[in-house]
Amino acid sequence: xxxxxxxxxxxxxxxxxxxxxxxxxxxxxxxxxxxxxxxxxxxxxxxxxxxxxxxxxxxxxxxxxxxxxxxxxxxxxxxxxxxxxxxxxxxxxxxxxxxxxxxxxxxxxxxxxxxxxxxxxxxxxxxxxxxxxxxxxxxxxxxxxxxxxxxxxxxxxxxxxxxxxxxxxxxxxxxxxxxxxxxx
Amino acid sequence: xxxxxxxxxxxxxxxxxxxxxxxxxxxxxxxxxxxxxxxxxxxxxxxxxxxxxxxxxxxxxxxxxxxxxxxxxxxxxxxxxxxxxxxxxxxxxxxxxxxxxxxxxxxxxxxxxxxxxxxxxxxxxx
Numbered sequence: 001x002x003x004x005x006x007x008x009x010x011x012x013x014x015x016x017x018x019x020x021x022x023x024x025x026x027x028x029x030x031x032x033x034x035x036x037x038x039x040x041x042x043x044x045x046x047x048x049x050x051x052x053x054x055x056x057x058x059x060x061x062x063x064x065x066x067x068x069x070x071x072x073x074x075x076x077x078x079x080x081x082x083x084x085x086x087x088x089x090x091x092x093x094x095x096x097x098x099x100x101x102x103x104x105x106x107x108x109x110x111x112x113x114x115x116x117x118x119x120x121x122x123x124x125x126x127x128x129x130x131x132x133x134x135x136x137x138x139x140x141x142x143x144x145x146x147x148x149x150x151x152x153x154x155x156x157x158x159x160x161x162x163x164x165x166x167x168x169x170x171x172x173x174x175x176x177x178x179x180x181x182x183x184x
Numbered sequence: 185x186x187x188x189x190x191x192x193x194x195x196x197x198x199x200x201x202x203x204x205x206x207x208x209x210x211x212x213x214x215x216x217x218x219x220x221x222x223x224x225x226x227x228x229x230x231x232x233x234x235x236x237x238x239x240x241x242x243x244x245x246x247x248x249x250x251x252x253x254x255x256x257x258x259x260x261x262x263x264x265x266x267x268x269x270x271x272x273x274x275x276x277x278x279x280x281x282x283x284x285x286x287x288x289x290x291x292x293x294x295x296x297x298x299x300x301x302x303x304x305x306x307x308x309x310x
Contacts, residue, residue, distance in 0.1 A: 027217055030217070031194070031195070034215075035194075047284075048282070048284060048285070049284045049285065049286075052249070052285060052287065053287065055249060056249060056287065059215050059249065059251050060251060060252060063215075063217060063251060063252075063253070066217055067217070128290075128294075131294070132294050132297065132298060135255055135256060135259060135294070135298070136259065136298050138256075140219075140220055140253065140256045140257070148252040148253075148255070148256075149252050152252045155287075155290075156287055
């Protein structure tokens with residue numbers, strides 16, 4: 001069987017998910033996803049604090065795909081090669097788990113893995129200081145600020161970010177990232 | 185000086201910086217994919233305002249959400265306000281946050297620790 005990004009989320013409850021999307025994550029898709037999730041969070045009567053955190057982490061997760069997903073590998077089927085990704089938002093106990101998957105160029109894997117490992121080893125205070133350092137001293141690029149989205153997710157969730165890589169071919173790797181937003 | 189007034193959208197805040205009534209405000213959501221493009225006119229307006237600022241500049245920030253790319257653009261706005269403050273003009277930033285929104289409070293505290301301008305944290309109780 002050929003590989004699909006969905007293979008990376010076979011352990012998740014996609015059918016029961018609050019949000020599931022696979023495809024090209026453009027501005028329109030982000031708008032619709034945020035609108036839909038915001039509406040659902042209102043109807044489930046979550047606390048404003050939890051609603052806001054989920055919304056914030058979802059914004060960063062979707063925009064991470066928008067800015068940082070690398071083109072799909074040659075031969076992988078999609079309507080467009082760019083900004084291709086998958087996102088799942090699940091209710092998990094009293095909180096929520098947000099998972100995204102996308103392809104990254106194999107040459108970027110080590111740097112990304114080191115960045116995430118460093119974040120997961122940091123204390124909340126170190127993450128806060130690192131965030132401020134990047135905010136204050138790094139120039140913004142077309143793709144946003146390097147790593148600030150991941151630091152923001154780590155800060156807002158207060159949990160380690162779960163991640164895994166799956167080699168696709170010599171040039172491309174599939175990447176999964178999950179963050180859990182728990183109630184206070 | 186002509187004011188800068190930008191209507192809000194679901195992803196971008198309303199902006200009103202008007203020297204005639206002294207209202208300087210950024211309000212709403214700031215989560216566009218391209219924040220640099222959105223904030224460029226405001227930062228250009230501030231570059232002109234910095235030449236002839238009011239005796240006292242009070243800026244109200246009432247954001248519900250903002251993304252990380254907006255966070256840098258907002259810092260750029262604050263750095264211009266800091267320059268006005270350094271030139272011996274009064275500047276005050278009022279940072280509004282909703283009750284229980286500790287993330288928005290922390291974001292305000294981040295800016296307060298970076299920018300040398302009097303910051304006031306104002307909790308909105310519903």
